[in-house]
Amino acid sequence: MLTPVALPDLFSREDCARIIALAEGGALDEARLVGGRAVAEKRRARIAWLDDEGAASWVMARLMRAVADANRDGFGFDIEAFEERGQVALYEEAAGGGFDWHSDVGDGPLARRRKLTVVAQLSEDGDYEGGALEVNGDGAPRAASRAQGGGIAFPSFALHRVAPVTRGRRWSLTIWAHGAPFR
Ligand SMILES: O=C(O)CCC(=O)C(=O)O
């Protein structure tokens, strides 16, 4: 199945605040694209990476369980591991935050092994306008739920985007599950 799967209630409101605090406690860098090139025009966000050991381990553990369930129930892909750290992204009105249509599968050694993408909404719906995460899993782009703490899982090759944030700021958390490249 290629249609995105909703993952409601991954995190509580307090969990979301804790994850944002973890990201703010580290370095928030200008986002880079799949190939490692900084391309400001396509992606306008700042990002921080969560380690799967230490203070953020509970975050990664919870997401990994949710991905395993979603894969079993919805996708049935061959997933072997989680080979990248969790990515917290901040899209800000002031910076014209957004991320144009793209696939998460690329030519890099990790990007080519991406199988499933999971994005969790860390901000409250009312904190921002615009900023919709839209996924085109089957020919029709659909907006993911904006509910804080909820998430969505979709095949990493599926085109998706974050519409420009027109007011406020949106925080998200993305992880990828990896395995042998699609063929
Ligand atoms: O922040 C989001 O909602 C999506 C992030 C994304 O698509 C990515 O990092 O590849």
Ligand SMILES: [Fe+2]
């Ligand atoms: Fe993406």
